Amino acid sequence: MTGGQKLARGIIILGAALVVSFGWALIAGHARVPVRGLFSEQYAGLVRIRAARALLGIIVGAGLSVSGVILQGVLRNPLADPYVLGVSSGAGVGAALAMLAGLAAMGAWVVPGAAFIGAVLAILLVYLLAREGKAVPVYTLLLAGVIVNSVAGSFLIFLVHTTIARGEGLHSVMWWLLGSLQVLEPGRVIAAGAAVGLGVLITLFFTRDLNVLSIGEEPAAHLGLRVERTKKLLFVVASLVTGAAVAASGLIGFVGLIVPHGVRLVVGPDNKVLVPLSALAGAVFLVIADIIARTILPAGELPIGVITAFLGGPFFLYLLRRQRRGGVQ
């Protein structure tokens, strides 16, 4: 099967899965909404809430997955993921600072914007910490990610505690740290959707570059790639997308790891196929994970980050082992 055929088939299958899971998300929940009630006035409020959540799930799932593909490609590291590398925490610090400074009221763009800045700084920090000459060794990168993650994490806890003392909305920050697709302000969904949409679109134009980068930066340059410019642009795109996702839904981990590797397993490593299909698969994955988050407890919801970490943690360890045994450095 050629790449084009794989892509076409994948889009049809995952597109259908997305439609089904979106419809499912409208029916699933603690309040019973019958299928024929979906369009009736009686259930309109519930359906709207669920549709907004599912929409945010699609945006965040697609964004985090594509961000994972970008980081894996540019850093040439199969274990890269915005959460593992501390990019999400960096975005979280930015977003939390903006929220606690009371800037959120200035517009739906402020918190995602601050998250974007935090994400860019975190990527830069991890990259500079991990780089040894021209290479970015796999394990050094992970270690740098761990460090940035824990520093950003402590800073977030510090922020939460200083606001505890002032008796302010710390609970929402705590909750938000675990990740949730609960939509209380429609403006955030629109802002996240626009940023993620733009980021994914740009990435689609750079799939060949991502492929070529896998053979190394200098060989890629010999094939006519403007390596430094491309890397910078893709880092910015990954930060934009991660920042938007984190600002809208908090820290949902491992999506950028689980989804792209799952898709690779079926369609192979070609980024021309991988990027669009990861976006779709990530959307389906997060919509279904959110169905679990909302329905698994008899009342209330589980933070969705708990579910993705539950799946992603063991998966990460598995990849780490495979990487050690089978990878070529």
Add this chain to the structure above:
Amino acid sequence: MNALEIRDLTCGYGDEPVIRGVTLEVSRGEFLGILGPNGSGKTTLIRAVTGLLEPMGGEVLIEGADVRRLQPREIARRVACVMQDTAIAPAIGNLAFSVREIVGMGRTPYLSRTGWATDEDRRAVADAMQLAEVEHLADRAITELSGGERQRAFIAMALAQGCDTVMLDEPTNHLDIAHQIGILDLFARLNEREGTTVVGIFHDLNLAAEYCERVVLLKDGRLAESGPPAEVFTADVIRSVYGAEVIVGTSPSSGRPHVFVGRG
């Protein structure tokens, strides 16, 4: 028109020039060897020719066009490179690119951002794989190959670029003698049959003597000697460039010079 013209080139990293005023012309269809001690600027010269390094002074012309005026893609359609060891991104298990996909990357300078490979591209890839004798590996993952097989795959990738000039940066460095000869024979064939200009960095003086029509020796970023191997490879020249005592003899089969190690 010459394949390459390097005029009074000075370039390097940061403020420190590595190449200092090199002038070199490579005519079409030539098989040229570049040699010199470690750190003499051989790889830097390749980077300057392919536009990866901006010249500090002087200029580089590829087929008459100034490298600084060419887009990276345009350079990549004129000059292909084979590196001494290409570090492939680590992949989990067998999820690496196949040889066919890697060779296909050689078509990058011809493809638009969003377009798929055309029949012409696929033909170029098939021809390149045949020339580099990696057809039987086409569907294997690049990470599963031996060093020699992998190097052939990257040679096929460079051939798929369809360039009139190929630059080699010690392409046989880590390989055993059979692979070394096999790969250099391949480029010799290419040079004879297709008229491809081959510019190769060599570590091994004898391989260079055997395959190159002309060799140039670099020392401290300057051109020290240039000419046919038989003229350049003399004990005096080797001593002054490498600082090593050698005895130069002649190969019984090709009549070309052969360098023997002279133990102190």
Add this chain to the structure above:
Amino acid sequence: MKQWMLWAAVAAIVTVAIIGTVSHQVPVRPRTDRAEGDPLRLVSLSPSVTEILFELGLEENLIGVSTACTYPDEAADIRRVGDMGAPDLELVQAIAPDLLIATSFRDTEMVRVIEATGAEVLLVDQGCLDEVVDSIRVIGRAAGHEERAANYAQGLRARIEEATVTVPEGERPRVFVELSPQPLSTGAKGTFLDDLIVRAGGSNIAHDMGTPWTRISPDEVVAHDPEIIIIAYMMDGDTQQSLERRVGWGRVSAVRTGWVIDTIDEDLIMRPGPRLVDGLEELGDLFRRYREQEQQ
């Protein structure tokens, strides 16, 4: 990884989601079914509000409570609609209350979402003792039982007056209430806890800490040398450590003389509800016994 493992994982995720979907579903009560004169449907998101509603005889109207609402025992039979301050927005919509009463929300945006479904939201302040009593009137008025609430509040106020003692500053025992051992925390001025201590004739060592519910360092406690320490752990997991074994605490008066009290039901002094008055009376008794012993 083999592809079958991927499909197995996908199948497992989908199965869990299906199980979740088909379990715990509550039918949605249409708002249009409402008739004039139907009883008011109430949801309480705070244990203190639940207690007040029971005291006002409104338990029949109560159709939803939070997971923290454990008193009285009958509250266990009422549907749980989420955690304190964090209602399940879906359940709230499904059971369609007329009025939802809370003391706080995890996210103030939730109020807007709930109001959009047609329910009213009442946020009551229960900082100090006066506010707790006032909140009874507010809740009563909102729930249509203004008179009953006013009478009940009146009664409580009288009991509070009764239990409030005037003791000269010098004779008040220095009191420390330990709300959790790790981190060490207590209540300062502006909390009903501080109110209770002062009205019952004690002197709260944390009175001037600045923030209402606050952490306190062990050396501050030791420096204030409390004469009475009351253990009132709110979390189930907290168990009392032996205070003598804490470094430096052996010389604190309360520890030396054995006035470390853990027999008071913490709900009586820590749940801002009508039972606080019981707590006030218990504290009064405790402090009186201490003063009497001191005078001997």
